[in-house]
Amino acid sequence: MILVVGAKGMLGQDLMRVLPGDVRGVDIEEIDITSPESVRRVLLTLKPRVVVNCAAYTDVDGCETNVDLAMRVNGDGVGHLAAATREIGALLVQVSTDYVFDGTKGTPYVEDDRVNPLSVYGKSKLVGEKKARENPDHLIVRTQWLYGHGGKNFVETMLRLAGERTEIAVVDDQIGSPTWTADLSLAITELIENNCRGTYHAANRGTCSWYEFARAIFAEAGVGMTVRPQSTEELGRPAPRPLYSVLDCDKLTHDAGLELEDWREALKNYLERRQPAVRS
Numbered sequence: 001m002i003l004v005v006g007a008k009g010m011l012g013q014d015l016m017r018v019l020p021g022d023v024r025g026v027d028i029e030e031i032d033i034t035s036p037e038s039v040r041r042v043l044l045t046l047k048p049r050v051v052v053n054c055a056a057y058t059d060v061d062g063c064e065t066n067v068d069l070a071m072r073v074n075g076d077g078v079g080h081l082a083a084a085t086r087e088i089g090a091l092l093v094q095v096s097t098d099y100v101f102d103g104t105k106g107t108p109y110v111e112d113d114r115v116n117p118l119s120v121y122g123k124s125k126l127v128g129e130k131k132a133r134e135n136p137d138h139l140i141v142r143t144q145w146l147y148g149h150g151g152k153n154f155v156e157t158m159l160r161l162a163g164e165r166t167e168i169a170v171v172d173d174q175i176g177s178p179t180w181t182a183d184l185s186l187a188i189t190e191l192i193e194n195n196c197r198g199t200y201h202a203a204n205r206g207t208c209s210w211y212e213f214a215r216a217i218f219a220e221a222g223v224g225m226t227v228r229p230q231s232t233e234e235l236g237r238p239a240p241r242p243l244y245s246v247l248d249c250d251k252l253t254h255d256a257g258l259e260l261e262d263w264r265e266a267l268k269n270y271l272e273r274r275q276p277a278v279r280s
């Protein structure tokens with residue numbers, strides 16, 4: 001059985017749809033990953049052969065002020081999962097982020113590039129990666145700029161703002177690859193099915209700035225909106241973010257035989273299938 005932890009989150013919901021075979025999901029009501037007792041109780045009862053951890057504290061700016069919570073959920077919580085999966089002989093799949101990089105490389109990041117997170121969120125996720133490795137049977141999947149059904153994300157934010165105003169300013173100096181959670185779920189499935197272990201990058205193909213992404217969202221959705229470029233400095237958000245965090249996904253293609261579709265195709269497919277968000 002495959003157990004998805006954080007099954008009600010944005011990625012968790014798509015994983016529950018995409019993962020094959022006997023799949024169960026738990027979220028904060030059944031398991032609190034900050035509690036070693038809670039984690040051990042659930043895992044020793046259910047005895048899954050694979051645990052995919054999607055539970056996290058994902059409010060990047062919120063992490064800057066709630067440092068302790070960020071570390072307990074994104075760092076220590078993964079340690080508790082690593083210990084319990086190790087005890088029952090299960091594979092731990094940990095989802096991580098491009099924000100473990102500082103964005104200064106200038107070309108796509110490969111898996112063993114130097115990490116140097118800028119934000120509390122990035123630092124806490126890096127602790128999570130280190131903790132995941134405490135179970136030798138682990139798979140760390142770094143991804144980025146996620147959007148999907150039933151989640152708070154950039155695409156849904158843009159579409160909501162389209163109903164409230166006619167002009168918006170969006171940063172044009174951060175470059176990455178927007179990634180649809182349905183496509184990422186396919187990548188995670190293939191990595192598991194191909195018995196891959198260690199660290200992998202998985203994102204939709206192609207790159208853009210958030211500004212270009214916003215323009216594509218409005219164009220694809222057929223919404224009239226003036227999008228004005230602005231710099232990260234002008235925006236002045238609390239958390240520093242990497243300026244260039246494109247992930248090189250060649251290892252995924254080589255080992256799992258999968259290349260994710262281009263981000264524009266993925267966006268089109270998402271918007272065609274989009275239903276109103278289950279949770280906002």
Ligand SMILES: NC(=O)C1=CN([C@@H]2O[C@H](COP(=O)(O)OP(=O)(O)OC[C@H]3O[C@@H](n4cnc5c(N)ncnc54)[C@H](OP(=O)(O)O)[C@@H]3O)[C@@H](O)[C@H]2O)C=CC1
Pocket residue numbers: 005006007008009010011012027028031032033034053054055056057058073077095096097098125143144145146147151152
């Ligand atoms: N969103 C993105 O752009 C990116 C996300 N990632 C990573 O991908 C993974 C999935 O992200 P995403 O789907 O966006 O996350 P979400 O924030 O949508 O979902 C996380 C889920 O975890 C739950 N949760 C929070 N704290 C705990 C806890 N202590 N114990 C158990 N469950 C808890 C949340 O519950 P509640 O909502 O009630 O708090 C929520 O259901 C995360 O590891 C994230 O760091 C990586 C790159 C990009």
Ligand SMILES: Cc1cn([C@H]2C[C@H](O)[C@@H](COP(=O)(O)OP(=O)(O)O[C@H]3O[C@@H](C)C(=O)[C@@H](O)[C@H]3O)O2)c(=O)[nH]c1=O
Pocket residue numbers: 058059060061097098099143144145146153154157168169170171174210235237241
């Ligand atoms: C809503 C909005 C955002 N922005 C900027 C802020 C930020 O730099 C960028 C994206 O904003 P968001 O708050 O959606 O994104 P952010 O929270 O930085 O997204 C990150 O989430 C975590 C969980 C990850 O792991 C990352 O890969 C990444 O997806 O766009 C604007 O410039 N204008 C706007 O109106």
